[in-house]
Amino acid sequence: MTSISKETFPWLRHYAKDVPYEINPDEFASIIDLLEHALNTYPERTAYVNMGKDLSFAKLDELSRHFAAYLQSLGLQKGDRIAIQMPNVLQYPIAMFGALRAGLVIVNTNPLYTSREMLHQFKDSGAKAIVILANFAVNLEKIVAQTDIKHVIVTQLGDMLGFPKKLIVNAVVKYVKKMVPGYHIANEVSFNSALSIGKEKTYSRPNVSSIEMAFIQYTGGTTGVSKGAMLTHRNLIANVEMNAAWLAPMLKDTAVPIFITALPLYHVYALTVNALAALRSGGMNVLITNPRDLNAFINDLKKYAFNIFPGLNTLFNGLINHPRIGEVDFSSLKVTSAGGMALQKIVAENWEKLTGCSVMEGYGLSETSPVLSGNIINGENRIGTIGVPWPSTQLRILRDDETWAPVGEAGEICAAGPQVMLGYYNRPDETTKVFFEDESGRWFKTGDIGIESADGFFKIVDRKKDMILVSGFNVYPNEIEEVVAQCPGVLEVACVGIPDEKSGELVKVYVVKKDPELTEAKIRAYCKENLTAYKCPKLVEFRTELPKTNVGKILRKALREEEMAKLKK
Structure with a gap:
């Protein structure tokens, strides 16, 4: 080069x-070395906090080691894949770092995926084990027999919150809010049981090289087939080192950085700039389980003198316009980073006006661990x-x-x-x-x-690609078209992204009917069953025909140009 x-x-x-x-991408031989550096250097510091419960680096060391020993006791070998399907809860870092300490490769999975989406990802990766929140286990039940998954570890939302809060949270989630549909998966093991079993087992540290895979991060493809980006230990350590170098001038007076982790840890952005970056600095991650609940989110923001806030345009805009945002003290905020989707100028201006902190917009992809570039350089x-x-x-x-x-x-x-x-x-x-x-x-x-x-x-x-970007998540038209085409009554379908102030873009489908009785409601219901919410079409338009090339290929570009012309009027 x-x-x-x-x-x-x-x-x-x-x-x-x-x-x-330039940075040294070989500063640590593996993520295990980076983790052990943090565990040994900052044992008394708080590594994570969620729902009022703290997890110190020492406790993370203990519990992740137990989980690693449990995974090894199952006969899982270095390089085997394990899926993790949870929102931001304390179980996530314990499972993630435990799996890495066992030498496994992590397949990060969106908790909101449908059974169809899960099946492709698990079969493609060859995952042999999974850690999943009970809320989503009903979807796993439908497809687990078609995968190589032999070990299912199920956790409930409040499992790490201690007595009696654990019992209260789990009971409310299951019986009051009814957020845990009934399911049956043979030989499932609870997360806490796995930790207890692992405590009695012997952990053997694997020899992992920097060029071996650490994560398979799935991203869409132009063919509509989701592909797994192979990220090595060195890839991620390099991005952590770049991040540390870039932010150093902004954080020079911050001894122990506090990160707001509202972005999901299964997304490569939060994985690197929150979870792994905090290992490098001995910082604390404030895990936000449901950032859409802005009232609860603001309550969490009020508790901490946070310094680093990675997010995306829609998240910042939602907070700016919340009536209670004035209750939050932003005086300790040093870094606001935006990625995942385009940052709107008005949002950037209003955020700086509110917080006194400029938004640093960057760029990256799952394939690049993820960050490639950034703003706020030399002021x-x-x-x-x-x-x-x-x-x-x-x-x-x-x-x-x-x-x-x-x-x-x-x-x-x-x-x-x-x-x-x-x-x-x-x-x-x-x-x-x-x-x-x-x-x-x-x-x-x-x-x-x-x-x-x-x-x-x-x-x-x-x-260049037809990708649609919805609130920071990639949506690929071919996947949407493939699903809609299977809906009874559909003859032809095309999918494009439409500009949207709130989410950046939204999904629109154009449908030619085979059955005159086909309705928008039927299409929406079919999509809801087969696609996660952010992929579901927000607009459905019926047409008698779709624009095509002389060889019969549907012209998405022509449809996009029609929509842009409408917006200009």
Whole structure:
């Protein structure tokens, strides 16, 4: 790869004197080493807090070790995959770090997935075990026999909250709110039982190298098939080191950083910039289980002098406009980072006005662990751009003819750096499609169209892929079309994203009927059964025909252009 220098890469002129051009991606040999460093260095500090319950680094050490020993006692070997399907609760870091300490590869799974979505992910990854919240176990029951999963560990929401709060929370969730549908999974083990069993077992630390897989992070594909990005220990450690270097000037007077963790830990953004970054700094993560409950969220914000708040546009906007937001003390806030979707200028301005803290917009993907670039470098923050590349990271603009574009010309953003994935799990064909090699090295093709300014700031102007971005989550039209096409009465379907002030984009489908009795309600009900909520179409339009090429391919672009024309009127 081309050596990084100010002469070669103009963005380096913006670097502050205390931010290095390059980081050491081998600072720790594995995430296990990073974890052990934190456990040994900060044992008395609080690592996580959730629903008023603290979990110290010492307790995280103890419980994750017990869980690792339990997993090993099941006969699970280094490299075996384990799925984790939970919201932000204390069980998550215990299970995650326990699995990593056992040498397993984690398959992070959205708790809101339907059985259909779960089945693909579990079969594709070959997961042999799962840790799942009881609320979602009914979906697992429907498909577990079709997977390689032999070990099911079920936890309830309040399991780590201690007596009597554990009993109260679990009873309210199950019997009052009725949030745990009945299910039966043979030989399931409770999370607390797993910890008790593991306590009596011997833990054996595996020898894990930096280039071995740590996570399989699933992301959509242009074919509609979700693909697993293979992220190594080195990939993630590199991004943690980049994050630490980038934020150092902003946190220089912060001894023990407190992170607000409202983004889900199963998402690679929170995984890296919250969970793993806190290991590096000995910081505390305030886990927000349900960030949509803004009243409860604000109650949590009021309890802590937090310093770091990663989020996304919709989350910040919701808080800004909440009538109780004035009760929150933002005086300790040093870093607000935005990713996952475009940051709107008005939201950035209102957030800074409210908190006194500028929003640092960045850019990344599941395939890049995730962060590639960021703003607020040497005091400069250009809202509307994705900033400049992080240390040891290179971005370039590629033309369609696979030559490099000059400054100011639009093309596909390509990235290189130690945070870029190995490839897609069991998908060598898909891996080949997203990498480009030339004399300067191996480049990952992001699928986003961007422009580099003369002084090195990058801006996204469009997406090469048809991906729809809903509140920070990727939605792929082919998957939606595949589901809707199976709804009885549908002849043809097309799916596009429509701009939306609240979520960034929303999903719209255009349907040609085979059955004249087909209704919008029937389509919505079918989608609800087969797609997680953020993927479900918010708009359904019936048509007698869809625009197509001369060979019969549906033209999504034409439909998008129609919608944009409507918005301009």
